[in-house]
Amino acid sequence: MSFDPILSNLRKHIALSPAEETYFVSLLKPKRFQKKEFILKEGQVCKHINFVNSGLLRAFYLNQENKESTIMFAISDWWVTDMHCFLEEKPAMLNIQSVSESEVLQLSKIDLDHLYIEIPKFERFFRILMQNAYVREQLRVIQNLSLSAEERYHNFLAKYPQIGSQVTQKQIASYLGITPEFLSVIRGQK
């Protein structure tokens, strides 16, 4: 499995020496997941943050009535985990499942904590990663509050065309916070 994508992901924000890159890469656990396989299940302690090398993952929440809410889709070059549970080393609230066959590089909480000490540049890297994640989630809150279901759907397709074509409408509906039946109605009206 190639480490080029993750190294160029790092290079967007920090510069590492070859030795540092080697050390970082040594901490990564490559994993391959089949379609529908779970990277993380609710209740498991979330030990890793995952970098998607190829494929597509989906993180979702199940409420008391077993209704799914899709929290995020993660395509190549994205980082994904149940951040709250990863940071606190608590049982996960979220499920993370492979949508299509995927290659993932996993970094454990312990190794990341070492990394922050050994190579403080990683503090910067993850600061920027977290900043961007925060801005993205806040924008999603704004859109959920201020846009109609139909506007949210068209926004989603415009923003993530690659994802829109790979996932089911049921999954898109659960990302938008509507039922699949209603999404079908929205799509019907041209």
Next chain:
Amino acid sequence: MSFDPILSNLRKHIALSPAEETYFVSLLKPKRFQKKEFILKEGQVCKHINFVNSGLLRAFYLNQENKESTIMFAISDWWVTDMHCFLEEKPAMLNIQSVSESEVLQLSKIDLDHLYIEIPKFERFFRILMQNAYVREQLRVIQNLSLSAEERYHNFLAKYPQIGSQVTQKQIASYLGITPEFLSVIRGQK
């Protein structure tokens, strides 16, 4: 204006020397805002991140139809800005207004960028701040997707009792994504 609150806020995550504390404090611009005064208006370039020393601020978004959506309330010991526009030094999407008379410490983007270089511990501090902000926003997304308006209202009151008592129902409604009329109905049914 006292710098004790902001220094103890820093000490939650990093340890600074007295000289570093002095340097940090020298970068802060203390400001006092009257009730209803704007810290930031949509369209202005957002130059500062704001630490709330006392009082209460509200960040909100106005959509095309001039409907308000409250993005966050910031009480004492919270940091608030239009993060996206602060980072990119672009015109703000958000308005930030003082709910009650407030004392704020402002740190400019330029000074923060210097701070990251001079005292890399600030990378860690803001990494943790951003992590927490991300987790909070993601939790809000989950709740917006999976809970009813009534559940969201009771959650809000339980989580932020101090805020609930200081802001109008109209503002709470705009935080929850419902109309003030409907919030009034929810409150009526005991």
Next chain:
DNA sequence: CGTCTATTTGAATGTACTCAAAAGCGGTGG
């Protein structure tokens, strides 16, 4: 005290949901 805004109440409406049934589609095994 008067004015302005927030809150409540109610009627009419619209948006989105539930339930059910039919149609479509993809994969599997005979």
Next chain:
DNA sequence: CCACCGCTTTTGAGTACATTCAAATAGACG
């Protein structure tokens, strides 16, 4: 290769949740 199974998507009828609009009441503030 086709038939079947399970899941997704569509369609529709009935319903529930939440909005709009309007008017009355209550509160806050100069």
